[in-house]
Amino acid sequence: MSESPVLSDAPADTNESPENASAARARRRGARISAGVAVGLGLLVLMFALAYVAPLIRPFSPSEVAGKPFAAPNGTNWLGTDDLGRDYFVRLCVAGRTSLSIALAGSVLALVAGSAVGFAAGVGGRWLDALLMGGVDLLLSFPSLLLGLAAVTVFSSSMTTLIAVLSIVSLPHFARIVRARCLELRELEFVLSARISGVRSSTIVVKHLLPNVFPLMMVQLANSAAIVILLESALSYLGLGVQPPTPSWGRMIAESQNYLTDSPWLVLGAGGALLLSSIGWGLIGEGFATSRRSVV
Known part of the structure; x- marks a missing residue:
């Protein structure tokens, strides 16, 4: 059995001059895409480095008093102190550890579970497709924030609960994207040939469908991470998120909003970190989406 054929999204050219022009445009577009992905990755690497490395080189813990309350940024407290005198830079970094870990873990879990549902619906029979997509549509009928509020209200507000809830919220998007692509692919000749030859459905998924769907899965992973962190x-x-004394960016914004006039860095620090993280994931997702080439 031969491997899946490889096609490009770009139309074929019939003469040399348009082909050269098209190749030049593709190279320029690829350079812009690569720059966007590099910036996004750079932002995320910086955020993860600050979250896991910076607190280790600072002399303060996120819960100890490190100076006078509402101290302005200085040589000792790089981003000043909060209303209780805790070092704001250290708390910001440790909060990033919480928020980034939940976003990444929730998105990866949604990727695995949602893609499994999408593949099963795409290659299974009509009744299995209807059953699985009915469950997916049911999840999509609830607003994401409302579903999250209900879940964390019923269960504990731990990191495990948040990861599970946020992955369930993101799961339907992976399932629908993967299923839609599988429905397209299963009508193509190389998949039909594999079916006629008696190849098992699991083998068809791994050898023929997964390589073609994987780029879309990566795009959705980046987009979901940006949404999950918000x-x-x-x-x-x-x-209703992670409870004190564990800091998180959302709680830091809530605790600091009353001091926006006198100590604006308290809100701007957490808000800026949240914005940069979302931009980083968004740039990666946009780069993958633009540069994607179907392997079918």
Whole structure:
């Protein structure tokens, strides 16, 4: 059995001059895409480095008093102190550890579970497709934030609960994207040939469908991570996220909003970190989406 054929999204050219022009445009577009992905990765690497490395080189813990309350940024407290005198830079970094970990873990879990549902619906029979997509549509009928609020209200507001809830919220998007692509692919000749030859469905999924769907899965992973980190911060802002003494960006914004006039760095620090993280994931997702080439 031969491997899946490889095609490009770009139309074929019939003469040399348009082909050269098209190749030049593709190279320029690829350079812009690569720059966007590099910037996004750079932002995320910086955020993860600050989250896991910076607190180790600072002499303060996130919960100890490190100076006078509302101290302005200085040589000792790089981003000043909060209303209780705790070092704001250290708390910001440790909060990033919480928010980034929840976003990444929730998105990866949604990727695995949602893609499994999508593949099963795409290659299974009509009844299995209807059953699985009915469940997916049911999840999509609830607003993501409302579903998250209900879940964390019923269960505990731990990191495990948040990861599970946020992955369930993101799961339907992976399932629908993967299923839609599988429905397209299963009608193509190389998949039909594999079926006629008696190849098992699991082998068809791994050898033929997965390589073609994988780029879309990566795009959705980046987009979901950007959304999940905002949802986690929204829940924390409402007091339903990770509970003290563990800091998170959403809770830090909620705790600092009353001091916006006198100590604006308290809100701008957490808000800026949240914005940069979302931009980083968004740039990566946009780069993958633009540069994607179907392997079918």
